Amino acid sequence: MIKQNFLNFQILVELLKLSINFCFYFVTRAQEILKDKISFKKANNPPEIIKCLLRIYPIPGYQMSSNLNGYLGTTIRNILKNRRKPEIIKVVKEYGTKMSYPEVSIVVPIYARIDFMKYQLALFADDPDFQDNELIYVLDDPRLYKDFVDYCDAQAATFQVPFKTVYSGANLGFSGANNLGVSVSSGQLILLINSDVMPIESGWVSSLVNIYKSLNNVGAIGPKLLYANGSIQHAGMKFIKCSPWGDLLINDHPRKNQPNFPEHDYKPQKLAAVTGACLLVSRQLYEQVGGLNEEYIINDYEDSDFCLKLHTQGFDNYYIPDLELFHLERQSVSLYHKNEELWQTNRTKYNCWLFNQKWGKYINDKNL
Incomplete structure (x- = not known):
């Protein structure tokens, strides 16, 4: 549990550095899934948030479904779903x-x-x-x-x-x-x-x-x-x-x-x-x-x-x-x-x- 809390804190610190709008899901000690929205003034940058999450957070193969169903996958999917797409200039x-x-x-x-x-x-x-x-x-x-x-x-x-x-x-x-x-x-x-x-x-x-x-x-x-x-x-x-x-x-x-x-x-x-x-x-x-x-x-x-x-x-x-x-x-x-x-x-x-x-x-x- 200490290791899990540390990982959650580490992810939050990295995401805060990005200064971006995003929705982040995390797991409390009771393993309850909560949703917290952290707002910033700078523009949205979903790829960097997602890369940060996937670069830090371990996803053991045997726990893939539970980890991704529970919070990590849901977070990433919501970031992608709600992202502001870049203006296409063609x-x-x-x-x-x-x-x-x-x-x-x-x-x-x-x-x-x-x-x-x-x-x-x-x-x-x-x-x-x-x-x-x-x-x-x-x-x-x-x-x-x-x-x-x-x-x-x-x-x-x-x-x-x-x-x-x-x-x-x-x-x-x-x-x-x-x-x-x-x-x-x-x-x-x-x-x-x-x-x-x-x-x-x-x-x-x-x-x-x-x-x-x-x-x-x-x-x-x-x-x-x-x-x-x-x-x-x-x-x-x-x-x-x-x-x-x-x-x-x-x-x-x-x-x-x-x-x-x-x-x-x-x-x-x-x-x-x-x-x-x-x-x-x-x-x-x-x-x-x-x-x-x-x-x-x-x-x-x-x-x-x-x-x-x-x-x-x-x-x-x-x-x-x-x-x-x-x-x-x-x-x-x-x-x-x-x-x-x-x-x-x-x-x-x-x-x-x-x-x-x-x-x-x-x-x-x-x-x-």
Whole structure:
């Protein structure tokens, strides 16, 4: 109990330093959950409050549900729910010939590693698909704005690939950045790809589009993604119970890290979800389900949440084993979050808890 009270005091001190409006829940000696509102004059800054909480507060796996159900998860969820969202300014710039009626809008969020843009454009340069469709880079890292502007000028001149950039003046996270990119796009199909996804050959966008059009009642589809050593990173997603985390459901990537042996069947495989690292969906469906959910912190569970929203409306999601790309998983994120293992682990635990709050019963009821 002394340790618990000390932790609560430590959190309160750190939050007071932030001088921000927030609602904070804490546990008294009687373990009663109380709510106290502390008001300050300065503007709201939810990301810093949340990061402070998750960086300080331990969340043992076996107590995840009780801790997050009781006070910590409720606090964070209320902070996010009641936050004042940053004003979106949408600074848009075109490079090269503007696509008047593109079939596909390819949306790529950029965070930390702007050099990934150069590697992608070098691979896109000889691909006709990138002359006929709309490529949009979303800068989601205000620290890099000046460098990004100069970088775009240089890459546009070097590779001659038409593209558009959009900048909001704020870090919106994975969901917010993708939603921003879609909001300035014009294609009838939306292809979300991470900046660290690299194609193996040309024509992959057209192949993905043709497969999408061939499927009935289709929601979202995603190809096979490989690590740089050729092993499997993504071959669709399923949901399994994680015993170290109190049997909460987590995203499972079947065959992850396994050798990329030839498939027994190259036909599209119907699965509950596919990764947002490379995901194709129609604009109509993207808008119909409200895009990616911005309740999650940074980049966990948004893609499975999105796929389940499609599933609830009767659409099927497919993994495409016949199409392969490389994925340099999370290299940009790790660059800027070194020595913050507790923050990263607790962020994932919170997102897992939130995902289960929203989807646990549905997954179990549907046996997904």
